[in-house]
Amino acid sequence: MRDSFGSANSSAVPRSGTDTGAGTPMLADLTTIAVGGPVDRFIEPETEEAFVSAVRDADAAKLPLLTIGGGSNLLAGDEPFHGVVIRDGRRSIVVCGAKSSKFGENGDVEIVAEAGVNWDDFVVFCVESGFSGVEGLSGVPGTVGASVVQNIGAYGQEVASTVVSVCAFDREAGVICELSRDDMRFGYRNSALKSTMYKDPAMPADHYFPTPRYVVLSVTFRLHRSDCGEVAFGQLAKAFGVDVGATMPIAEIRRAVLQVRAAKGMLEDARRYASPWMLGCKDDRNVAQAIDADMTADADYDRHSCGSFFMNPILDEHQAAKLPADAPQFDAVRSDGSRGIKTSAAWLIDHAGFAKGYKIRENAHAGLSSLHTLALTNRGGATADDIVQLAQVIQEGVEATFGVRLVPEPVVVGMTLQ
Ligand SMILES: Cc1cc2nc3c(=O)[nH]c(=O)nc-3n(C[C@H](O)[C@H](O)[C@H](O)COP(=O)(O)OP(=O)(O)OC[C@H]3O[C@@H](n4cnc5c(N)ncnc54)[C@H](O)[C@@H]3O)c2cc1C
Incomplete structure (x- = not known):
């Protein structure tokens, strides 16, 4: 079982993927978008018993707890995470x-x-x-x-x-x-x-x-x-x-499916599994095949994302009636069980004036993927704040144009994005 403690007390804003040098990873090391600050403690239990007791202990000590998997649906803040990060090390x-x-x-x-x-x-x-x-x-x-x-x-x-x-x-x-x-x-x-x-x-x-x-x-x-x-x-x-x-x-x-995903930049960068904090998380043979199969592996700047950043909105009939006639609309069920109409977040973003590759400013480190409008990408050296700023500009632009507030799909830790 890997169990490492760090001293995540630094207030300095960490950069993507940097080693804390303190024996614990940065959340940037554990997430596909490669942003996020250092963590106080990282545990990787290899038995069910150890996994459950790590969770129990963190809860008993009232520590913030992040159970992490591949970190592919997580946007973590730049500040230190003063809690316990647990990743299940069992793979059977x-x-x-x-x-x-x-x-x-x-x-x-x-x-x-x-x-x-x-x-x-x-x-x-x-x-x-x-x-x-x-x-x-x-x-x-x-x-x-x-x-x-x-x-x-x-x-x-x-x-x-x-x-x-x-x-x-x-x-x-x-x-x-x-x-x-x-x-x-x-x-x-x-x-x-x-x-x-x-x-x-x-x-x-x-x-x-x-x-x-x-x-x-x-x-x-x-x-x-x-x-x-x-x-x-x-x-x-x-x-x-x-x-x-x-x-x-x-x-x-x-x-x-893999070909279509590769063409949209919707595969993770499998080379991340060679990094010290990700070693062993994916079968070596499959890592090698994933690298071979990914046509866009050279397009590094499109590869570090959380996948689709916003959920497709499910609107009520009143909201949907305000959409332009050519906006995609599909029957759907809302979370309260009522009938709703699902539209496409990618279409709304695109038609609100945010094209693929959009950045807030020329030299920004975060931008929309050049292959997919719905992916917010770390284009090298982005902080979590850079990603949040971009997300907010898009939310506001879509809301001003269509009256629809986009809801982020990733779990946002240590920051506010609503
Ligand atoms: C390039 C790319 C493409 C993607 N494409 C898709 C797609 O096509 N469809 C889709 O649905 N999603 C997609 N996603 C999003 C993501 O892959 C999924 O949401 C995935 O299930 C997240 O898994 P994870 O292990 O990385 O979770 P993490 O990001 O590590 O965690 C996400 C949440 O799950 C919780 N969690 C993790 N493990 C456990 C556990 N054992 N018990 C309880 N809670 C747990 C965490 O605490 C956190 O709240 C994509 C992401 C990327 C980067």
Whole structure:
């Protein structure tokens, strides 16, 4: 188990990825956007018992607690984090067995993955084993544990549709519990776990922030035993020259998803796994393949982001009626269960006058990705403040143009961004 203490008392603003020299990482070392200050203590437990007791101890001592996975949905402030950062060091995936099912001769299979498993390692395992259901989520950075916190989704799939149950440590009751898929109350980039962290969108809750009340220990998935899967997204269908709903080999779907993601700069920079604080977080073979497969790996300045920085807004009919006729609009369900209309955050940003590559000023260290309007990127040497300033300019511009306030998707630690 890695357990390091630092003296994160410096008030100097740290630069991206610098070593504190104090035995603990900077949050810049642990996050894909590569910003964030030093931490007081970093623990990487390798057993469930050690993981749970590290969480229990931090709570008992009333210390701020950040359970971190791949740091791909986190924007951490430049100031020191005076608390404990815990990263699950367990990486096992166990196939529980197949049973006959409505899926006919292919059957289905249950798989338990520990929270610390790298998400894309899990996808590779499933695709290579001939288990379909998560291939559309190829290349999403992060871990299995966090995947159910925000119900990751991409290219027509959401993790929610494969989850049977989540084993978690309930910080309030002090016990390990099993949460069924119903208990998880999955929604668009949301779950019962994420709900414990916010009182309103982007407004942290008093008790459980930046780590939810339930710390995920493992997830049980149910996938289909099949080498083929459904092409569930228009862009992929177009790449294959087939209709949405057509069936293709899951290995092909994975390849196509990775290509589309690479072209949009929506893959993390896999070279980060060579850094001392990330070593061992992802299977070495998959790191090498990810570097090889990424066509845009040279475009460093587009690679350090949190992925989509803003959620697609789900509006009520009154708000949606004010959008221009050509704004994308899809039926959706709002968090209170009422009917809503989802629009595209990328479209709003673009049509509010913020083009790909936009920066507040010529020499700014932060800017929109030159490949994707929705990604705010650290273009080298950015601080968290640089990213927040850019985010605020975009929020204000979109609100002034369309009357819609964009809500950030990443968990914002040590700063305010609403
Ligand atoms: C290039 C890029 C592309 C992306 N594309 C997508 C995409 O297509 N679709 C999508 O949905 N997301 C996408 N994301 C966002 C991100 O990858 C996901 O949100 C991912 O699930 C975050 O996982 P993580 O392990 O990095 O979480 P972290 O960023 O480390 O943590 C995020 C939150 O989860 C909590 N958490 C972490 N581990 C646990 C645990 N074991 N138990 C309880 N809480 C925990 C943390 O405390 C924190 O609140 C992208 C990000 C990047 C950088």
